[in-house]
Amino acid sequence: MSCATTFTITRLSAAAFDRSIRGLATLLADTVAGGSSLGFTAPFDHEAAAAWWQTQRPAVASGTLDIWVAEAPEGVMGTISLAHPHKPNARHRAEIIKLLVHPTTRGQGLGRTLLTTAEQSAARTGFRLLLLDTESHSAADHLYRRAGWTPYGTVPGYAADPGGELRDCTFFYKEVG
Secondary structure, eight states: OOOOOOOOEEEOHHHHHHHHHHHHHHHHHHHHHHTTSOOOSSSSOOOHHHHHHHHHHHHHTTTTTEEEEEEETEEEEEEEEEEEEOOOOGGGGEEEEEEOOOOGGSSSHHHHHHHHHHHHHHHHHTOEEEEEEEETTTHHHHHHHHHHEEEEEOOOOOEEESOEEEEEEEEEEEEEO
């Protein structure tokens, strides 16, 4: 892809989510195949990715999970999700999950754009505190630091990457709104 690629970023309704599962599954499978530590290990194919996205449908339908997609003529090239809290004492905070940018699209600012989209939406919704975690020293780790997120701890060997190797994980927060 050229640097001139234009992306359309859309927050998915429940119906749009159902129509987007195929593209989201392709994005997730390709991102995991590219080595990103997203909670899945190899082998992880399109069917497994689609099945995982299907498990998210009830949360999307109930409004406790917001999902945005970035689309280009080639299809879904990025996504980010904002998980709303389930506990009454946590109504002021939300969690950023599954920020994915297709390997062929990286380096064009899409990850930062998706992150900003979710942060701004969270602030408008009334959330004041956002949390996330990511593999330490990864491209995502660097993105979050550049975007003003504060690391509050690192856990050694927290999760396995797609190849099964244990990786450290850094936890971040950001005050918004």
